[in-house]
Amino acid sequence: MTLGEGRAPLAGKFIVLAVTGGIASYKSIDLARQLTLEGAEVQTVLTRSARAFVQPLPFQVLTGRTPIEKMFPVEGGDHPGDMPHISLTEKAHQVVLAPATANAVAKFARGDGDDFLSTLLLSAKAPVIVAPAMNPRMWSSPAVQENIRLLRSRGHIVIEPGVGRMARPEEGEGRGRLPENAEILAEIHKVLLPNPDLAGLRLLVSAGPTRERWDAVRYLSNRSSGKMGFAIAEAAAGRGAEVTLVSGPVSLSDPAGVKVFRVETAEEMRIAMLDAWRNADAAVMAAAVADYRPSAPLDEKKKKESGPAAIELERTADILAEMSESKGRRILVGFAAETGQLAENAMDKLRRKKLDFIVANLVSGEENAMGADASRAIIFDPSGSGEELPLQEKYLLSRKLLDRITKMWQKSS
Ligand SMILES: Cc1cc2nc3c(=O)[nH]c(=O)nc-3n(C[C@H](O)[C@H](O)[C@H](O)COP(=O)(O)O)c2cc1C
Known part of the structure; x- marks a missing residue:
């Protein structure tokens, strides 16, 4: 590596x-x-x-x-x-x-x-x-x-x-x-490091997957481990930021000095994020929030039947889009996990959601970033220029993102 x-x-x-x-x-x-x-x-x-x-x-x-x-x-x-x-x-x-x-x-x-x-x-x-x-x-x-x-x-x-x-x-x-x-x-x-460069910044971070219930015991989720969001939260707290972390179900323990809210579903994450966003200066949306959930979850466990079964899905709310509506001059950073056309898809998301920058990574093939300890990424800004970051551990990657946020934060304050 x-x-x-x-x-x-x-x-x-x-x-x-x-x-x-x-x-x-x-x-x-x-x-x-x-x-x-x-x-x-x-x-x-x-x-x-x-x-x-x-x-x-x-x-x-x-x-x-x-x-x-x-x-x-x-x-x-x-x-x-x-x-x-x-x-x-x-x-x-x-x-x-x-x-x-x-x-x-x-x-x-x-x-x-x-x-x-x-x-x-x-x-x-x-x-x-x-x-x-x-x-x-x-x-x-x-x-x-x-x-x-x-x-x-x-x-x-x-x-x-x-x-x-x-x-x-x-x-x-x-x-x-x-x-x-x-x-x-x-x-x-x-x-x-007694002079933390993020002192005074109120940073909101989301991490991990969400779980959308299908029946009493089953759910739809994804392979997100939460490592990226936790690494960002931890590194930001170490640099003096006041950090709130909203996490889906992951097996990571609370990072030191970070206020952590544990949620399960996309809707719970939405409520926690919108609430915390009211008192934040910047947000990094690193969670892999479900885009769809079963439209009619069952209270009982679904019994095995012969023949194929189908789950009807409905869209979940777009948390980042809602946050961008009340963005103002605050810093908003998103992630794009794509299986192809990385630049096009990431830039499209950045523009639609008025992001200050977006971290794009591939979630297919050998270098699937999801769940891994290390990841390769490209950071795109609104001008369309991309900074390629070589394969590196997420805690190192998190530092690069925070360097960018620090610059923006220092410029604006
Ligand atoms: C397989 C094995 C695993 C051990 N794991 C731990 C451990 O995780 N924590 C601990 O306090 N002691 C553990 N011990 C006991 C310590 O090795 C033992 O108390 C030793 O005297 C510690 O010496 P030290 O503190 O000088 O390194 C383990 C012992 C064995 C045989």
């Missing part, structure tokens, strides 16, 4: 990323990659248990620095004569603990210094960002909760773990999942 260059908002920042031993440790490899992509210098620290789950090599290759694993340097090793548990925190703009095991949290709360990580944490100069991940029963245990309270009371930033499927399906769902990397990044941005 080619990654877009994106901005380097963390250029010049030095981040210590400490990885402890849990199932979610592998996700930190991607976090290290994302931080590096954003221009940060990243030094990883692995506990002995983390080594049971991940190897140092990917961290080394991605960050260009050998992970530190031991308290006492071996002779001729990477840090001879150095005291990295002190010098690293002297230099670090931010220490991030992700994932944080129950054990690491306890040691940090207690002030242990019996390995490299715990000793390093003792010398941290500024609040540490802690992203816990553990089994829900462990997370809800009084001991862990007490330690978390203690860390928070000392000013450390503990991100609430997410709710979701646990490592083994039979464990079911519960709170304890490692917060999404995007959420951890947003928290890092909040701390390290």
